[in-house]
Structure formats: C-alpha cells, structure tokens
Amino acid sequence: MLPHLDAAYNLARWLTRNDHDAEDVAQEAMLRAYRFVDGLRGEPRPWLLAIVRNACFSWLQANRPAELAAAVDAEAADAPDLSDGPEALAARDGDRRMLNEAIAALPPQFREVLVLRELEDLAYKDIARIVGVPIGTVMSRLSRARRLLADSARVIARAANAGVHE
C-alpha cells in the first residue's frame, strides 16, 4: 500500500486543503486499508483511493459541512455556456499559485474528479468506483469542474488586469 501513499496523500491534501488534516485523514485511511486488505479486488490504487476519498468526505461532513452543501447548489446551477471559450491557463510561474487556488476553491465534488483525472490520470471507470457514482456522473462533474475552473481563471485574470488582484 505504501507505493500509493503519495496518491492517497495528494487526494487527502486537495480535499482537506491543509497539511495537518491531510496527514491525519490519509493515515487513518491507510491503516483501514491495511486492515481490509483481503477485501481488495482489482487494482490497488483505485481501491485505496476509494477508502481515502470516503475518509475525506466523512471529515468534510464533520468539519466543513458548509463546503459540501455549497457543492449541491453548484451541481443544480445552469447549463455551462462554452461559447465564449474558456481561456487556456498559461503554464507560467506566476500562474501556478493562481491555478492551485482556483482548483482549491472548487466545491469538493468537482475538485475530487478533477484531481483524480488530471493529477492521478485515472480512467473514468476508476474515478466512478472511487467516488461511488455512475460513469455518466463522472463525465458531468468533470465537465462542470473544468468549466468552473476556466470561469474562475477568467475572473482572476480580469481582476489582475484591472490591478485589483495584487
């Protein structure tokens, strides 16, 4: 299980958004994984990440209930309008922080699919298994997550151009 510790920690860190809680949640999830290792079927990484993910959401439920509630509203929001095209985020040094902040600001349900897809490079079926939703829902959430991210990038860029943002 230790080879996947980085993946476990990365997911926990992105969902809890701070080092200390990420360590706690990841540790608890890893120990649980060791206990239930004989229940493992298929690839170990998605299996482990499903345990980590559930631990994170229990943690969010207990410590950040408002964040989870906000996500439900976002899911019910209007259909995305891609016609004005989300700008590509330039991969320059100054934008790194901005991009990280924009991802961290996503509601957890969208943040998790984005992190699993882009940073763990997992297939939709693995993400569906980890999150515990149908593949169609993964598609919808990922689509929404990317849209939200492009929107916030645009807002930040506009603010920066106007000199509002440092």
Added chain:
Amino acid sequence: MISEETARLLNAYLDGELDPVNGREFEAQLAASAELRAALESMRGQSAAIRAVADYHVAPESLRARIGAAAQPVERVRGVRARWWRGAAALALVALASVALTLWFVRPGADRELTADLLASHVRATLDQRLYDVASSDQHTVKPWLSARLPYSPPVNDFSGHGFDLLGARVDFVGGRQVAVLVYKRRQHVVDVFLWPDPTPAPRRTLTREGFNVESLSRDGMRFFLVSDLNRNELGDLARLLAAHAAAP
C-alpha cells in the same frame, strides 16, 4: 452555445473516453463546428496546464514512517484483547496480508506502477525545469552529494566522451523508496537514470510508454532505469556504458 450534453462529450473526447463509434461521430461534429474546436483547444490547454503546474502533494516522510510503524501495533493491540486463538488468527491474517502485499510488488502490476512512477518523475522534472538539484558535470561533485542524501553510494560516471553529458543529479521518490537520479543530456534529449541497490538480478528490458523509452538493467547489485524521449538505439548505448562502468569506483 454548446449544450451540456455536447460539453460532456467534449470532455470525454479530450480524455480519450469515447468508444470508437461515438468518437467518430463526435469528430464529425468537431469538423463541422469551429466553436467546438476552439472549446476543445482551450480545454486541452487547461488540462495541460493543470498537469504541468498544479501541486502534486507528496506524502511527508514522517507520515510514511508513522504508517509503516503503526500498521503492526494495530494488529497487536487487537490480539491482546482477544483470546489467544484470535490473536493467532490475527497474526495469520497479518502474515497473509504481507504475502499478498509481497505478491503485488513482484507481479507485473507492480512493474507497471514502477514504470508509471518513473515516467511521472521524469515528466515532472522536465516540465518543472527542475531537472536536477545538484548541477555539475563533475562526477566527483555529484557522487558525494548523492551519498550524503541516500543510504547508499551510487556509481556516477561522466560519459561526455561518448556523447552523454552529465548535467547533474536529484533525489526522487519512486516505487516507495528514495532513489538517485542521474541526469544526462544527448543533443537536446534529457535522459534520467534512476538507480538503487537491488540484490536480485533482473534481465535487461526495454519498453516504450507514452512516447518515452524506458530501459532497465541490473549490474553488481544496482538496478538501473533509463527514461528518455531519446531513441532506443542511443538509449541502449547509454545502458551499455552504465552496465560496463557500474562497478568502477
């Protein structure tokens, strides 16, 4: 205006998740719509940017150590509370679990994971422009730097005479262990050489993953993995040089 359903397909297409039939259908839609093509391009750009610069939070060493240490006591506490035969059963479970774990490590799945780790390290270093932590073409600078940071002293050789310039080295975490990474350059191609002690000899292997060539060999108790976008033949040359010099002081 792109509909929600089309946006979903766009994402699935970008991620290579459409089956061939739907994929072809979607490509026909793409060909017919400049708006859709523009949306795909910016989405692709965003995805590439995330992969290139978003933080990947690597687990702190302290956490790794705690988990390694904690995995055992958990079982022991339970054993004490239970009657002796439950203790024995728990021990048997632990033994089984360790066997299962060991099996993963030696199965092809573990190899795949390792290769993925190596590629990720190589790609991250290349994208971050953080190829090495010590920049030196002098093997007598690089070797002590690595020795100071690792529980072993890896062989370091400069092969500039053979067209492989030593740029420097870094230490990375791959396959659950800290490893030395020597960075060589051949023309414009960067070659990462990962190496660590591994007493089990493994046959030399080459494979191609996502456009990168990977070559592995073991020599004198050291395991070497070479990762680069350099062509196979030249990467093989470096592999032979490394094998020939592995034992040299």
